[in-house]
Amino acid sequence: MGRRELKRTGLNGDGWYEVSRWMALIRVAEARDIPELAETLSQAFDGDPVLSWVVRDDDKRPKALRRLFTYILRESIPHGEVTATAELDACAVWVPPGIWAKPPGLLESLLMLPETLRWAGWDRLRRFMDMDAAEYKKRPKKPHFYLAILGVRPSRQGTGLGSSLLGHTLSRLDEAGMPAYLENSNPANTPLYERHGFRVFDEFSLRGGGPTEWCMWRDPRGPSVNS
Numbered sequence: 001m002g003r004r005e006l007k008r009t010g011l012n013g014d015g016w017y018e019v020s021r022w023m024a025l026i027r028v029a030e031a032r033d034i035p036e037l038a039e040t041l042s043q044a045f046d047g048d049p050v051l052s053w054v055v056r057d058d059d060k061r062p063k064a065l066r067r068l069f070t071y072i073l074r075e076s077i078p079h080g081e082v083t084a085t086a087e088l089d090a091c092a093v094w095v096p097p098g099i100w101a102k103p104p105g106l107l108e109s110l111l112m113l114p115e116t117l118r119w120a121g122w123d124r125l126r127r128f129m130d131m132d133a134a135e136y137k138k139r140p141k142k143p144h145f146y147l148a149i150l151g152v153r154p155s156r157q158g159t160g161l162g163s164s165l166l167g168h169t170l171s172r173l174d175e176a177g178m179p180a181y182l183e184n185s186n187p188a189n190t191p192l193y194e195r196h197g198f199r200v201f202d203e204f205s206l207r208g209g210g211p212t213e214w215c216m217w218r219d220p221r222g223p224s225v226n227s
Ligand SMILES: CC(C)(COP(=O)(O)OP(=O)(O)OC[C@H]1O[C@@H](n2cnc3c(N)ncnc32)[C@H](O)[C@@H]1OP(=O)(O)O)[C@@H](O)C(=O)NCCC(=O)NCCS
Pocket: 044, 045, 048, 150, 151, 152, 153, 156, 157, 158, 159, 160, 161, 162, 163, 164, 183, 184, 185, 186, 188, 189, 190, 191, 192
């Protein structure tokens, strides 16, 4: 799946869009969107329990969050499944099966160390690496689409953009018969994910008294009997 399979319900001059069931204009994110989307996600996740635990907590924190999301977007956008609203005020980072499925090897981790340090600082480096390892350990082996990040600018939260992005990709996964997986870092989001068919099947707490993450799985929905 990818941009080529987006329905051609709207072509807005600078990209492919689909008008979702919730009437938000949604399109596949591109490399040129990264600065704006990194800002959107930094703002969205500023109070997130897990990132508040692992990202540095000094005056470099805003920059560290932007760098972290810039890195995640750079790594995920080429797979063609990151979606965003037309105004780039909401973003869903999905990755297809097999991507980020295995933890990085020793060499890769060493090469990543300077960047990880910029996100976490020395004080929280251990926490960051523990989180990464714990998340990899819980990742189901069965092929699935992984929702790594879903975030909406604080000023637009509660207006349906997160549901729009979720529903957009999930309906495509239903057509493809593909399951989905996510780690929910905030219990306030559980009802939203449950409404979209995800179920909690496991949980883990980060070492040293850190927050809990809930592992949520969604089997694809079959065609409705009425359709
Ligand atoms: C969680 C999030 C993506 C939902 O997107 P949204 O556009 O705000 O949500 P929608 O308007 O589509 O749906 C509203 C539902 O989202 C949930 N929700 C979670 N956090 C919310 C928030 N800060 N404001 C409003 N709704 C929120 C509620 O369950 C709400 O359902 P309700 O109306 O029954 O209370 C968005 O609020 C966000 O970016 N939050 C901060 C980052 C985050 O927690 N991301 C997910 C990490 S697992």
